[in-house]
Amino acid sequence: MxxxxxxxxxxxxxxxxxxxxxxxxxxxxxxxxxxxxxxxxxxxxxxxxxxxxxxxxxxxxxxxxxxxxxxxxxxxxxxxxxxxxxxxxxxxxxxxxxxxxxxxxxxxxxxxxxxxxxxxxxxxxxxxxxxxxWRIEEGETLVRARGLDVSRPGVGIDVGNPHVVVALSSHTELDALDLAYRPILDPEPRGGANVEFVVPSDPLVRDGVGALRMRVFERGVGETLSCGTGVAAAALAVRHWAGPAAPDRWQVDVPGGTLGVRITTEADGEHVLLSGxxxxxxxxxxxxx
Incomplete structure (x- = not known):
């Protein structure tokens, strides 16, 4: 029926x-x-x-x-x-x-x-x-994906759900990924994680705004044109790698468009905000x- x-x-x-x-x-x-x-x-x-x-x-x-x-x-x-x-x-x-x-x-x-x-x-x-x-997870996760010659290190970022963010060296490398296959994580987080592959822009910062490009494999879904929490995690990871002089505002390009991320300091710690x-x-x- x-x-x-x-x-x-x-x-x-x-x-x-x-x-x-x-x-x-x-x-x-x-x-x-x-x-x-x-x-x-x-x-x-x-x-x-x-x-x-x-x-x-x-x-x-x-x-x-x-x-x-x-x-x-x-x-x-x-x-x-x-x-x-x-x-x-x-x-x-x-x-x-x-x-x-x-x-x-x-x-x-x-x-x-x-x-x-x-x-x-x-x-x-x-x-x-x-x-x-948000928080950075302790330890390092190795990520193996089809299209990458060797496993790459990733950083765990929790923004209410789990993410592992991997930096790549070029747009060519990002485009070569075959995300029809699920990336393998070592160690595999309990409950799995979304995996973001990012290429920071060159220059990284213009007019006080950082920029990067991203592709994502979503847990339970596969590759998607965009992932909002993944965009936030990617910006936070690149900001972390860039050091204390990194900006608090970011623009992230995904296959489906562009999203904005900003970080503010509140009484309970840093908050990450996503706009689009x-x-x-x-x-x-x-x-x-």
């Missing part, structure tokens, strides 16, 4: 999502159903699914609900697995809430995620999300098995 499921398709710099409105938490999608919806051959096609649910209607939203946050972003990867956060997804999620009349962003909008409550505001690029504090566009492409209905 099948039923009809309304949805909206959206994207942020090509990182695309199926958005499902479920305010009261009555749509129980299995991992197999999410994977089928995200399948690019026989489904709608997307890098992941965003379920729009009230914080009080999902167990993982209890802390957000207790702090007065109405909406929770239940993000699932394209393979159906849940993920802690999605930077591009927060902007698409917010755009959907605003366009649907479910929330206002005039004074900032707080949304719940598995990585805690995130605040979004409007920006010149579209929307900006405060991803919160959010586009709602179309809405429809799909038969859900």
């Amino acid at each position: 099948s039923r009809t499921l309304p949805f909206t398709k959206g994207h942020g710099t090509g990182n695309d999502f199926v958005v499902v409105a479920d305010p009261d938490g009555v749509v129980d999608l299995s991992a197999e159903q999410v994977a089928a919806l995200c399948d690019r051959h026989v489904g709608i096609g997307a890098d992941g699914l965003l379920r729009v649910v009230r914080s009080a209607a999902i167990d993982e939203g209890a802390e957000a609900a207790a702090s007065g946050v109405e909406w929770f972003m239940d993000y699932r990867n394209a393979d159906g697995s849940p993920a802690e956060m999605c930077g591009n997804g927060t902007r698409v999620f917010t755009r959907y809430l605003v366009e649907s009349g479910l929330a206002s962003i005039d004074d900032g909008l707080r949304i719940g995620t598995r990585a805690g409550v995130k605040t979004l505001t409007r920006s010149e690029r579209g929307y900006e999300v405060d991803l919160g504090t 566009p959010a586009v709602l492409v179309y809405s429809g209905e799909v038969a859900l098995a």
Whole structure:
């Protein structure tokens, strides 16, 4: 037996999502159903699914609900697995809430995620999300990827979800990567990680803004045109490598467009903020098995 499921398709710099409105938490999608919806051959096609649910209607939203946050972003990867956060997804999620009349962003909008409550505001690029504090993981991870002659060292960056960032020597080397195959990490982080390959610009800084180019393999998805938290992690890694004189504002080019990153100092430590566009492409209905 099948039923009809309304949805909206959206994207942020090509990182695309199926958005499902479920305010009261009555749509129980299995991992197999999410994977089928995200399948690019026989489904709608997307890098992941965003379920729009009230914080009080999902167990993982209890802390957000207790702090007065109405909406929770239940993000699932394209393979159906849940993920802690999605930077591009927060902007698409917010755009959907605003366009649907479910929330206002005039004074900032707080949304719940598995990585805690995130605040979004409007920006010149579209929307900006405060991803919160971040940290560098101890130790070094060796990354082996098809198209690289030898394994390369990577630095672990946690921005609410796990990343390993690898610096490459040239755009030619970046373009030669075959990310149809999952990079091998040694040691493999518990729960896996997104892997970003970056080439810093030359010169690195212009007018006080750092710049770099990036490709990404997302955990549970594969290569995507963009990864918001990955962009933030990449900028933080290059800033770390560049030393104390490195800027706090960055521009990151990904295959799907350009995103902005800035770092601010708050009472609880450094926060990383991500800005970029959010586009709602179309809405429809799909038969859900």
